[in-house]
Amino acid sequence: MKILHNAQIYAPGYPDATALVIDRGRILALGTEQDILSGSAQAETLIDLNGITIWPGLTDAHVHLRYLAETQAMVDCETSSLAECLSRVRSMARKLPEDAWVRGHGWNQNVWPEGFGTAAMLDAVCGGRPAFLTAKSLHAAWANSRALALAGIDVKTPDPPGGTIQKDANGNPTGILLEGEATALVESIIPKPTVDSLAALFKELFQELWRMGLVGVHDFDGYDCWLALQQLHQSGDLKFRVRKNVPFDHLDDFIADGLQTDFGDDWLNIGGVKLFSDGALGPQTGAMLTPYEGSSNIGALLLTEEEIVKIGKNTGSHGLALAIHAIGDRANRVVLNAYEKLRKYETGQNLPHYHHRIEHVQVISPEDLPRLAELDIIASVQPIHAPSDMLMADRFLGGRAAWSYAYHSLAEKGATLVFGSDAPVEPVNPFHGIHAAVTRRRLDGSPGHDGWYPRERLTLVQAVAGFSHTPALIGQRGTHLGRIAPGYKADLLLLPQNPFMAPPEELAQISPLATLIEGHCVYQDASLPFAL
Structure with a gap:
């Protein structure tokens, strides 16, 4: 005692x-x-x-554990200029064996005056080594000529379904790959860490997360991540709480094993099936109702309403909830329409009332704001995205930015909010997320004292709940996790x-x-x- x-x-x-x-x-x-x-x-x-103050331990409700662990050893590409990024890549490449892959993460062409980089630029700094750098959004990647050649990507390679291979005026690949089906063409040939090595990376990562105040996460990475977490759990080395969401490409494996949402214990349990309904704001692949400012582009809808309903009926009949990525206002509407049909299906089939989620809810039409509460859909949002994306959002969305990252409005309409970071897209430190939720400001104080669209600021009480008790509550563990109480x-x-x-x-x-x-x-x- x-x-x-x-x-x-x-x-x-x-x-x-x-x-x-x-x-x-x-x-x-x-x-x-x-x-x-x-x-x-x-x-x-x-x-x-x-x-001394005692607070409840905090939970990040949206991270990518494998990516986060791996980025600790990657080039930090989150720079203010393309030249600085290339300088960092050159420094890393010089330290690597001649046949090693140069890996990096965090670049954002929207903050670089030069815009996108090219394969040739990476060729000049990598010394013949293959290079693959993921964008800050994780919805784009930048590869050099060696990496493209190893992946078999050339002038004749067509765009994969749901992805784009950016090409120049002559049809040659530029090195920029947009969305998962395209980035996977290169990423799939990069040597993967073994389950043992991934488990070892996690053990190191968890020590850093403890230092920041995190006691748990909701993870959205792949099947190898699940295997590594199971290994740690079975050996008694998982001293960190993980809710593992189901990668759609391994859905059949989870169903065959009889794994259902909420199955597991307080250390490791199953969440929902992760789907992508659209892309991201940065590369303008988020699906919009009207075009991005100054263009005719409305982004990319990756799943139709009918496809989501079909998947949801299958997962629901096997005891699994859904967690659907939606950035643009069109994507959010399509997902909500599908969830409305699935709620009726669940009722008609006497299925559980699942804690379905929408991940991000970044841009949502005002008429759709009340629907998350009406349908009892969890808004899984990342408060740090608001100040991080504000300049890009103002530029790409214009007046629609007023109803983007609308956390206060969602809460005011009665939606349940859980908070995360989307790390490594943003820093995993939960106090950065709490600061962003309460102030709508960057760490340097911009855009000013009142923050970006200050009406969407949240109270500190709301911020703490979204990082502590609510993540436990939606995982059916709110009776004994996430609060300080007997x-x-x-x-x-x-x-x-x-x-x-x-x-x-x-x-x-x-x-x-x-x-x-x-x-x-x-x-x-x-x-x-x-x-x-």
Whole structure:
């Protein structure tokens, strides 16, 4: 039994609590100093926190674990100029064996005055090595000539269904590949990490996530990620909570194994089946009702309403919910139309009322805003996308930017919101996401004190819930995870300051002093004068 006291505890429903008891991984009691210390004789450990703040452990409801783990060893391509990106690629390439792949992530042609790079530019800095750099959005990639040749991509190669091989005026591939079916042409030939090596990468990554205050994630990567997580779980090395969403290309494997949404335990459980209804805003492949500003382009709809309904009937009959990526207002409408039909189907077939999700909900028509609440569809959004994308959104969407990233409006209409980062698209640090939700500002303070479209700012209470209890709630684990209350598992953060007392602009700088999962300290800052 362990007692933590003399603390500022964020526990809705327990406003006077300054102390808590942890026993066998759960919060046994919560109350005032007098309430808790009167029974302290039974405690093996009694720790005076001297005013330190205790928060619930945080969960990122949308990450790509494998990509995130792998990017730790990639070239950071998120630069302000194409020249700086190429300089970083050259520096990395010089350190690699002659036949090694040069990997990078994070470029965004929209912030580069030069626009897209070319295969020839990469050829000049890679010393003959194949190169493959994923865009910040993960919906585009940049390859050099060696990589294109190894993948068999040349002037005669047609665009794959749902993807585009960008070509110059003479029909030669430029090196830019748009959307997953096109990027997969090269990515599929890059040597993959083994399940063992991926598990080892995850163990290293989880230590970094603990340091940031994360105790769990909802993952949207592939089948190899699932296998690595299972390996860690079976060996007792998974000390991090993961809700694994089902990759559509392995749906039949999950169905054959009898795996259903919510199956598993508090360490590893099954979410929904991930589908893509459109592309992304950056490459203008998000499906729009009207064209992007200054163009005739309305993006790419990757699934029709009928196709989603057909897939949903199949998954629903096998106990699996859906989690559908939707960026543009047309994509969001199509997905909502499909979900409306699926709700009727579920009722008619006496199927469960699944916690279906829309991932991102970036641009949504005002008339569709109430529909998520009406249909009880989870809005899985990433608050950090709003300030990160604001300049691009204003440029590409014009007046429609006013109803993009509309988190307050969705909440006001009654939608359930869960928050994530989409890492490695954006930084995984949850306090960056909380800062963005509350301020609608970048870390440098832009666009100004009130933030971008300030009416869409959320309260800190809403931000904390979206990163803690609500992710547990939609996974049928809200009765014992995600909150500080008696009976709940002791997933806790010790913070150096009370975020509710801090200026909003300082929220992103908060760094936990310690992270506990089921009462066990998995991270502790060296400055703490006691052992947890």
